[in-house]
Amino acid sequence: MRLLLFVVALLCSTTIYSQNDEAVLKNIYKTSLTNGKSYEWLDYLSNQIGGRLSGSVNAELAVEWGEKELKELGLDKVWLQPVMVPKWIRGAKEYAYVKSSSGKTTSVNICALGGSVATNPLGVESEVVEVHNFKELEQLGRDKVEGKIVFFNRPMQADLIQTFQAYGGCVNQRYKGAVEAAKYGAVGVIVRSMNLRLDDLPHTGSMTYDDLPNSKRIPSAAISTNDAELLSSMLKLDNTLKFYFKQNCQQLPDVKSYNVIGEITGSEFPNEYIIVGGHLDSWDLGDGSHDDGAGIVQSMEVLRLFKETGITPRRSIRVVMFMNEENGLRGATKYAEVAKQKGENHIFSLESDAGGFTPRGFSFDCSDAVFSKIENWKPLFKPYLIHYFEQGGSGADVGPLKTKTNVVAGLRPDSQRYFDHHHAANDTFDAVNKRELELGAATMTSLVYLFDKYGIAPISHKNELKD
Structure with missing residues (x-):
């Protein structure tokens, strides 16, 4: 009996997921691909609002749109976080x-x-x-x-x-x-x-x-x-x-803008926060579909997919639409500053800011011990051709949230065509493939689900299997 318990404990210490997790991920991908909202959202953001340079009228229209859409999702909290941003006009x-x-x-x-x-x-x-x-x-x-x-x-x-x-x-x-x-x-x-x-x-x-x-x-x-x-x-x-x-061109005085934030409050650990996000502003030459409309709608979709698939998060999950990444990073700086003032514990932060192309995986800024745990989740993603799990950079907007103990990460889509569009007039909605965008949203949701379920404690510290 003792031998059996030892073997079970050993297996649990190296396999940090269950068969139920496979089913949950399968349902997440299915829902995103057959009943997703990300492409519809991007269509509106890109074609009805357009380029969203910080301090512009379009940036403020995007703030209003983001707040409205998050409220319609029925989240527990939706709010605007004021931030002063530069106003440069071409x-x-x-x-x-x-x-x-x-x-x-x-x-x-x-x-x-x-x-x-x-x-x-x-x-x-x-x-x-x-x-x-x-x-x-x-x-x-x-x-x-x-x-x-x-x-x-x-x-x-x-x-x-x-x-x-x-x-x-x-x-x-x-x-x-x-x-x-x-x-x-x-x-x-x-x-x-x-x-x-x-x-x-x-x-x-x-x-x-x-x-x-x-x-x-x-x-x-x-x-x-x-x-x-x-x-x-x-x-x-x-x-x-x-x-x-x-x-x-002309540089005008700073103006007030906002980060747009929505939250599903955690059922067990409401004071542990997981955030997903991108930047709501863009350059003015195109409509900012890849940089970073894609990241915005994928992040919104993470919370929608949690609700749509019936997942009740243990920890509080926030979507943050950061303002002013392109020419100042003011939104990210403000969010991190307020989080520190409030003593909020952000255990995991994920950004999508590398385009809406086919997802390949993630890069993680974290300790070796935590990364060893994360690597055990790779088999869950293999059926979806997600193979890239590497330690490295995260994203400009989530970087200010990094501490010695938490994890910040970035979605890593295929990047071979990204700089064909980056900051140019052809960064437009027609350059984004619906299926690729939806795969990215599902991939982000799946990773957030695993971090929410198992936390960030290294494998050797405790076994968090719940099924």
């Missing part, structure tokens, strides 16, 4: 051309980077210096840069399978390019779009001036990858050519 469409020494002009596609200052009313025209990194810029020095436009032309590294790694390898030229170029007296900055393919679409994104005084700030714009290739080729033939661009 203004009239940007215009640019390359002018050869013979005077011939060739129009190119650009867009202002988020947070950039405008050019003067007549635009900026100057010779161009091409560099690939800040070290090359430093080597050129003020003598060769002053009075010119700096063209940062470092492409994303195409042989990296993890496309977010490729993005991380070159995004500093977009974010800090203006600061670095201004040190050497440049009059403007043009940055190659963060895009793995060659096309005519410029991709915007945030940039900074750090503590540069207004008088030292120079306009900064992204150029499409096709036009970056063209400009680079033309410079090789004629390094005295000139580049002209005009943009009309």
